[in-house]
Amino acid sequence: MTAVPDRRVVLRGVTRRYGTRTALDGVDLDLGPGVTGLLGRNGAGKTTLMRCLATDLDAGSGEVCLLGLDPTRAPERTDIRRRLGYLPQNPDFYPHFTAFALLDYMAVLKELGGRRARHDEVRRVLRQVGLYDRRHSRVRRLSGGMRQRLALASALMGDPDLLLLDEPTVGLDPEQRIRFRNLVSRLAVDSTVVLSTHQIEDVAALCGHIVCLDRGRVVFDGAPGALLDRARGHVWEGPGDPGSGLTSWRLPDGRHRVLTPGSPLPPGEAFGAVEPTLEDAYLLLVGVSGTEPAGAAR
Numbered sequence: 001m002t003a004v005p006d007r008r009v010v011l012r013g014v015t016r017r018y019g020t021r022t023a024l025d026g027v028d029l030d031l032g033p034g035v036t037g038l039l040g041r042n043g044a045g046k047t048t049l050m051r052c053l054a055t056d057l058d059a060g061s062g063e064v065c066l067l068g069l070d071p072t073r074a075p076e077r078t079d080i081r082r083r084l085g086y087l088p089q090n091p092d093f094y095p096h097f098t099a100f101a102l103l104d105y106m107a108v109l110k111e112l113g114g115r116r117a118r119h120d121e122v123r124r125v126l127r128q129v130g131l132y133d134r135r136h137s138r139v140r141r142l143s144g145g146m147r148q149r150l151a152l153a154s155a156l157m158g159d160p161d162l163l164l165l166d167e168p169t170v171g172l173d174p175e176q177r178i179r180f181r182n183l184v185s186r187l188a189v190d191s192t193v194v195l196s197t198h199q200i201e202d203v204a205a206l207c208g209h210i211v212c213l214d215r216g217r218v219v220f221d222g223a224p225g226a227l228l229d230r231a232r233g234h235v236w237e238g239p240g241d242p243g244s245g246l247t248s249w250r251l252p253d254g255r256h257r258v259l260t261p262g263s264p265l266p267p268g269e270a271f272g273a274v275e276p277t278l279e280d281a282y283l284l285l286v287g288v289s290g291t292e293p294a295g296a297a298r
């Protein structure tokens, strides 16, 4: 009987600084197979966390265990790297390589077997991301969305146990986005996937687990339903702009949607409570510049 590989990601008290700036502040995490959505505003620490998980950046102080292995030990770090796929934010590729040659080169670096096995794997991932017909195109001739899909193909090579995707759907058209969701959700049956994104629709469609960072700290770690529960009673719709510094926006029918962090009371007489979306819940959690985050959501 073959042993089931350990696919967990465990962090204990990870604090990562850049000089005097603290990017991660005492982060504890425990992730397993399925898709975890990593949310947070610009500068919250998402990319720093992803780079620590990708072993691209040392984790500073605290403990990290990836796939049952210790990334501070060189041989274990090599094993982790063979078993992980990483799509970094703004990937940049050699522009003169063809799509096929580029992935083949990545496969060599990842030590994915001999030439035939490698080429089979490159063809497989090119088909998965819908780029097989463009395999002989040079990277510089691909569109931005196609380059993003090429980066995804590179991350998918070797069926990784841990897949780290930093803003993967930037530049994808709606059809490709659905294709991406299907691909990732199938992979996440067995693998641990971490999806860092500002696209809340992708999180709603894919993630069974959400982690939200704010100024380097974990401010939410749980199921989407639990995040929605916190927002219930704080989202309203009614006529007119209630003003008073609350987060609100005009809907296409002229009514206003209003968030009342902290207060479970309507912002005006004619306002009725509505079911929160994940975006409402996220905005209530982290607050919007000029407003306070929801007391109840902290």
Ligand SMILES: Nc1ncnc2c1ncn2[C@@H]1O[C@H](COP(=O)(O)OP(=O)(O)OP(=O)(O)O)[C@@H](O)[C@H]1O
Pocket (backbone or CB within 6 Å): 018, 021, 022, 023, 040, 041, 042, 043, 044, 045, 046, 047, 048, 049
């Ligand atoms: N190489 C670096 N040197 C110094 N400071 C950095 C460096 N990289 C990131 N930072 C700082 O660390 C903090 C966290 O940045 P990080 O890129 O992890 O945030 P993020 O959540 O990924 O943001 P975004 O959503 O904008 O991509 C920010 O204050 C940022 O300015």
